Amino acid sequence: EIVLTQSSDFQSVTPKEKVTITCRASQSIGRSLHWYQQKPDQSPKLLIKYASQSISGVPSRFSGSGSGTDFTLSINSLEAEDAATYYCQQSHSLPLTFGGGTKVEIK
């Protein structure tokens, strides 16, 4: 089973600041890494697919990068509505696995 480790559980960030969330895989997964946003009492929402591919309707301030074992989700110019927990997920092999999540709080 591939383990995804998100290095921080929590980040407190000022509006307009840039946020970087990292996700490390226990083995190489190519670019089969996807990012979700989950707000309280809501279902997850797909933000980025295949490490860096954008999703229609997702604001352009969200971007992803990385390959192999190390991946990054960036939020440029954080807005209040971005307060949420962010999860990475790998689709390289079954069982599908998710990272533990990174909660972003707005200061």
Add this chain to the structure above:
Amino acid sequence: QVQLVQSGAEVKKPGASVKVSCKASGYTFTDYYVHWVRQAPGKGLEWMGWINPNTGGGNSAQKFQGRVTMTRDTSISTAYMELSRLKSDDTAVYYCARPETSNLYYFDYWGQGTVVTVSS
């Protein structure tokens, strides 16, 4: 528009079973796998498995094998996830999710979630 609408909250006793439904609309039900993901209170996301609505076949995470059954009724575009021999740590929100295309394994549509509480 694509929608996945799940059944309502359930309260079950340890040892019982629960069956959660996921009704799909806005697309051809048999063209896309349906996956199940759960989230314990205050915890992260955990993938449980998938069903191919066209064939009825599927796969489940080893952790749930022997306890989870995924079925579908194509006449009403509904997928089901039944979990048996419930324990207190099965208390969670259970989501169904649809991948972007049938044989991909990330999800662009999610149900609203079904809260399952296991308590004596």
